[in-house]
Amino acid sequence: xxxxxxxxxxxxxxxxGSLIAAMFATSALHxxxxxxxxxxxxxxxxxxxxxxxxxxxxxxxxTRGKPMPAYAGGQVASGGRVGLxxxxxxxxxxxxxxxxxxxLIQNQQATTVADVVxxxxxxxxxxxxxxRFDQFTIxxxxxxxxxxxxxxxYGLVPTYTVPVESAERVEIFKGPNTLLNGMxxxxxxxxxxxxxxxxxxxxxxxxxxxxxxxxxxxxxHLDVGRRFGSDGQFGARVNAVHQDGDTxxxxxxxxxxxxxSLGLDLRGEKLRLSSDMYHYENRGTAPLERxxxxxxxxxxxxxxxxxNFAQKWSYADTTDSAVLLRGEYDITALTTAYAAWxxxxxxxxxxxxxxxxxxxxxxxxxxxxKFLRDEDTISNEAGLRTAFSTGFIDHAVNFNASLFxxxxxxxxxxxGSITSNIYDPVNRAQPNTPGTPERPTGKTQLESFAxxxxxxxxDERIQLTLGVRKQRAIGISTPANRPRTEYDKDAYTPTxxxxxxxxxxxxxxxxxxxALTQTPIAPSNxxxxxxxxxxxxxxxxxxxxxxxDLGTFTTTMSVFRIERPNAFTDPVTNVFGLNGEQRNTGxxxxxxxxxxxxxxxxxxxxxxxxxxxxxxxxxxxxxTAIGVAKLNANLGAEWDVxxxxxxxxxxxxxxxxxxxxxEANTRxxxxxxxxxxxxxxxxKTQGKTVTLRASVxxxxxxxxxxxxxxxxxxxxxxxxxxxxxxxxx
Numbered sequence: 063x064x065x066x067x068x069x070x071x072x073x074x075x076x077x078x079g080s081l082i083a084a085m086f087a088t089s090a091l092h093x094x095x096x097x098x099x100x101x102x103x104x105x106x107x108x109x110x111x112x113x114x115x116x117x118x119x120x121x122x123x124x125t126r127g128k129p130m131p132a133y134a135g136g137q138v139a140s141g142g143r144v145g146l147x148x149x150x151x152x153x154x155x156x157x158x159x160x161x162x163x164x165x166l167i168q169n170q171q172a173t174t175v176a177d178v179v180x181x182x183x184x185x186x187x188x189x190x191x192x193x194r195f196d197q198f199t200i201x202x203x204x205x206x207x208x209x210x211x212x213x214x215x216y217g218l219v220p221t222y223t224v225p226v227e228s229a230e231r232v233e234i235f236k237g238p239n240t241l242l243n244g245m246x247x248x249x250x251x252x253x254x255x256x257x258x259x260x261x262x263x264x265x266x267x268x269x270x271x272x273x274x275x276x277x278x279x280x281x282x283h284l285d286v287g288r289r290f291g292s293d294g295q296f297g298a299r300v301n302a303v304h305q306d307g308d309t310x311x312x313x314x315x316x317x318x319x320x321x322x323s324l325g326l327d328l329r330g331e332k333l334r335l336s337s338d339m340y341h342y343e344n345r346g347t348a349p350l351e352r353x354x355x356x357x358x359x360x361x362x363x364x365x366x367x368x369x370n371f372a373q374k375w376s377y378a379d380t381t382d383s384a385v386l387l388r389g390e391y392d393i394t395a396l397t398t399a400y401a402a403w404x405x406x407x408x409x410x411x412x413x414x415x416x417x418x419x420x421x422x423x424x425x426x427x428x429x430x431x432k433f434l435r436d437e438d439t440i441s442n443e444a445g446l447r448t449a450f451s452t453g454f455i456d457h458a459v460n461f462n463a464s465l466f467x468x469x470x471x472x473x474x475x476x477x478g479s480i481t482s483n484i485y486d487p488v489n490r491a492q493p494n495t496p497g498t499p500e501r502p503t504g505k506t507q508l509e510s511f512a513x514x515x516x517x518x519x520x521d522e523r524i525q526l527t528l529g530v531r532k533q534r535a536i537g538i539s540t541p542a543n544r545p546r547t548e549y550d551k552d553a554y555t556p557t558x559x560x561x562x563x564x565x566x567x568x569x570x571x572x573x574x575x576x577a578l579t580q581t582p583i584a585p586s587n588x589x590x591x592x593x594x595x596x597x598x599x600x601x602x603x604x605x606x607x608x609x610x611d612l613g614t615f616t617t618t619m620s621v622f623r624i625e626r627p628n629a630f631t632d633p634v635t636n637v638f639g640l641n642g643e644q645r646n647t648g649x650x651x652x653x654x655x656x657x658x659x660x661x662x663x664x665x666x667x668x669x670x671x672x673x674x675x676x677x678x679x680x681x682x683x684x685x686t687a688i689g690v691a692k693l694n695a696n697l698g699a700e701w702d703v704x705x706x707x708x709x710x711x712x713x714x715x716x717x718x719x720x721x722x723x724x725e726a727n728t729r730x731x732x733x734x735x736x737x738x739x740x741x742x743x744x745x746k747t748q749g750k751t752v753t754l755r756a757s758v759x760x761x762x763x764x765x766x767x768x769x770x771x772x773x774x775x776x777x778x779x780x781x782x783x784x785x786x787x788x789x790x791x
Contacts, residue, residue, distance in 0.1 A: 128261075129258055132163050133654065134615070135654070135662035135700075136163060137165065137662060138161055141161065142256070142258075143258065144242060146460045146512055147242065152616065158620050158652075159235045162178050162234075166664075167227075170740075173225060174226060175224040175226055175232060176191065176196045181714075182234055183668045183695055184253075184666075185199065185253075188689065188768075191350075193346075195223060200234070201236055201252035201622065201668070202646045202687065205255070206248045207219060207220065208221065209255065210257060212257050215386060216244065216441055217466055218439065226257070228301040230258045231257070233257075238251055239254055240531060241530065241557045242575075243256075244462075244510050245510065245533050247506060249598060252624065261327050262287040262299045269284070269286075270791070273785065275310075275783065276309070276310040277310055280306060282303070282304055284300070287299040296327075299326075300322075300325075301322070301323045304319070312370050313370035315348040317344070318343075320342070331392075337388075339383075340382075344378075345377065347374065349414075351372060351416045351774075352416070352775060354420065356420060361730065362420065364777065368485075371484045373489060376415050377411075377412070378410075380409075383406065384405065385404060388400070396450065397448040401442075402441075403441075405438075406438070408437035408438075410436075412433040413431075415428050415429075415480060424485040427479060427480070428482070432473075433472070433474045435473075436471045438468070438470075440466070447460050455517050456519070458515070459514070461512070462512045462531075466508040467507045470503070471501035504539040508534070512532070522563070527558070529556065529557050536549070537549050537580075548595065550597075553578050557573065557575040557576070558573065560572050568610050569611075572604075572605065578599075579599060579601050581595075581640055583596075590638075591637050599627040603622060603625075605621070607619050607620025607650075614656045616654055617652070618651070619649070619651045619652075621649050626645075627642065628674075633679055642674070642678070644675065644687050645672075645673050647671045648670040648671065661699070661701055665696040667696075670691070673686065674686070688722055689769055696716050697714070698715075699714070709743050714738040715735060715738075718734055734764065736764060737760070739757065740756060750791060751790040754787050755786045755787075755788070756783075760778070760780060765780070
């Protein structure tokens with residue numbers, strides 16, 4: 063395996079003391095494939111010895127501190143972080159995952175996680191670009207930024223928009239994963255995302271990128287990395303970003319974002335330490351909101367929407383700061399202890415106008431809301447990874463304990479009301495905003511302990527992973543003028559997963575995995591239990607698939623079924639509760655790599671049947687869930703022009719099928735296809751490497767509803783041109 067070091071120890075009729083000595087002797091083993099034989103004769107005095115039968119110990123020591131290497135073509139990695147199992151190659155992972163590289167992030171001129179996940183057919187962004195926040199679906203289930211981990215820990219990325227200029231990898235894990243990653247703060251079901259931060263490389267990095275995006279967004283990005291010490295054991299990586307200007311949406315929509323990050327690391331023979339810090343500010347004016355319809359309104363005609371219907375004085379102002387410390391120590395060559403601690407502070411200020419009750423003519427009346435939120439999170443984990451053999455079976459055992467806590471406070475005040483039209487927006491006078499009102503408080507605390515054992519046989523041709531996590535979830539909410547609600551619940555979430563390799567380039571895999579997920583809070587009005595919190599609920603997934611790696615081109619295919627409880631208001635009691643269920647059954651196909659020299663492909667498709675199996679009064683049972691298309695498809699291609707060294711043309715198509723906008727399945731938004739085109743040119747001048755990039759997203763300037771959700775319809779991004787020039791000094 064390319065990402066591991068094989069350690070084999072032969073012990074023949076040795077004393078117990080020699081066996082212990084041999085175990086500790088392994089701590090001196092260095093990287094590479096090493097075979098050590100320890101033999102000791104029996105003592106002359108039988109009374110002083112304890113003879114053991116011949117034992118062979120085989121184990122796998124992961125190469126720590128570095129991300130998985132890039133796969134052919136450089137757009138995705140050959141593997142990624144699989145929670146407490148550590149880094150694993152795609153072919154050795156019994157789950158579905160994709161790890162997008164820093165090379166892809168930079169070449170696609172991505173600035174947020176939303177830009178990166180647009181490459182994946184199983185993922186869709188269900189909030190408008192340059193809106194107040196990003197929100198996604200994976201395998202048809204919602205995922206918020208709270209489900210995005212930072213170097214393996216939840217709660218440390220910005221809550222509303224996650225930048226990627228300081229990311230080395232954006233790793234998407236598909237399916238429930240409480241056992242592997244611990245319970246996520248908001249209870250994602252369809253999957254999770256992990257951000258692996260940049261590290262200083264063995265080669266010095268001094269790079270500056272100047273950028274432009276429609277309409278007048280100008281930006282700069284400085285990336286500097288150095289290693290220090292006699293063996294380069296100390297590293298520092300700094301990223302500084304600033305963007306400011308008007309976007310492709312009209313009506314004075316603008317963004318102003320700044321990011322400063324610092325990554326430090328120590329690469330010792332046994333000890334590895336790292337520290338990541340960042341400060342991120344993001345301010346947007348006139349952020350586009352989702353459109354919620356009246357129950358009798360027809361689906362709005364997206365072709366008639368020619369400009370931003372947000373009020374020009376509305377805004378979203380977010381500030382996040384975080385720090386993460388992580389350490390690993392090799393107790394022996396076979397055993398590694400690790401621990402991590404992180405904290406984040408988030409402060410958020412919004413003045414928002416959401417079009418609700420939009421009628422067939424596009425008219426709406428909307429409240430203007432001043433919304434404030436504070437968040438303070440702490441996230442920790444500690445664990446032990448060890449490896450040993452019992453007969454012909456190799457074991458990789460992981461122990462993990464985690465603790466997550468978020469304290470939050472919200473305040474919302476209605477400061478006015480406006481009337482407008484999504485087809486012919488009217489800018490109203492900005493209302494006066496009062497002082498900060500009382501802030502209701504709450505907290506969520508998640509505690510867990512997990513153990514897994516990966517059993518490998520027949521030279522890793524068969525790998526069976528078994529594990530269980532005990533998760534405890536504590537929630538407290540103290541809304542203003544309402545009773546305090548709380549819960550304290552624990553549950554066990556198991557997994558069983560297998561990889562079978564009939565050939566070196568083929569992996570057949572399957573898994574059963576459960577997750578303990580957060581449940582929605584009861585609405586603030588219109589129900590008998592406003593603001594009520596509910597204990598987490600269990601979600602289950604069964605998945606099976608096959609992966610074929612042809613050396614420079616990989617294809618994966620899987621089928622899956624996920625069952626998740628749903629919440630709705632009981633029509634008899636008017637009590638909001640976990641009374642429903644949704645079952646998503648799907649087929650995924652993904653391709654990536656370089657099938658021929660100079661040609662790279664990245665994409666796939668997802669066929670999905672999202673069935674409502676338990677509904678309010680059974681009225682809509684068997685119908686399709688809101689906002690879930692039966693077909694998503696992506697295909698991106700790059701072509702290096704043979705006659706012009708350094709010149710590359712790029713193209714991408716994104717397709718999403720029809721989506722229902724109500725549970726009765728009587729209204730829907732049409733399917734859509736978006737085309738993106740681009741190019742880049744790499745050359746050297748005066749000893750410096752220069753990369754020029756140009757891309758146009760939505761080249762036909764198609765107007766469309768990109769997604770639907772229970773919160774409304776999302777309008778697609780208009781044609782956007784992005785240009786950049788990168789100089790490596």
